[in-house]
Amino acid sequence: QPLPFDDNSIDEFLAVHLLEHIQRPLDLMEELHRIAKQNAIMVCNVPYGSSDDAFEDPTHIRQFFLNSFTYFSQPIYWRADYGYRGDWLIEKLILVIAA
Template identity: 65%
Template sequence: MKLNLGCGRDIKPGFVNLDYMPLPGVDVVADLERCKDTKLPFENNTFDDILASHLVEHITNILPLMEELHRIAKPDGLLMVKIPYGSTDDAFTDPTHVRQYFRGSFGYFSQPFYWRADYGYRGDWKPIRIELHLFDHFKEMPYDEQMLAVDTYRNVVREMVVYMQAVKPIREPLANLQIKPEIVFV
């Protein structure tokens, strides 16, 4: 099964389309901000694929949501997150965006990153690939120069697409278990 989170009007055939508004084509109405108090209406280990396109930047309580998504994902299930890159104007322009994300942000949805502190988060997503969609004038640069530009300037990356895999059972919070994802410029 596949889940399309925060689908809005982007109804995808073959997916369970979830939104907080009962729009035409929405299969499930649920408030993703309330995952700390209310579970999503799905059984454990239900979904092979979860899509969150331009959603997580709108969520204030992201850790409860990511933990709940981990619960409903099958072991090794994939989560694809599309998001404006944190240092692009798009990340700040929309007043409903509550947080900016960068290429290192998604490791914090895995247990190995909590070796220093415990915030009560019990999900474990292994980031496996990060695509950085560059603005055109950065596409022809050598890789090292692209990476330097991403880390130094604003408006280098237009959009980030992160692919994560559900790890079940969750790993220990040990720094040596951290895995660096593949970084690809698109």
């Protein structure tokens, strides 16, 4: 279902502990790409896929690892075509391990 925003209308996205709750993340990322302005920035924060945080919350639908985000970028998204048409450029991935 489309988000209620015009194409190319959003400068910045902050997704903190959101993606692990989404049933169809490719659909969401494609829709966010549609409404993103050119050079928009997205910051995502998810629990690391093999961490306790990723599994303890029963509302988590999926786990993410560093390479999971490459599926949102067309240049790397050559392995399979699920109809995804987003084209995010991944500039930086950071793994933070809490003490």
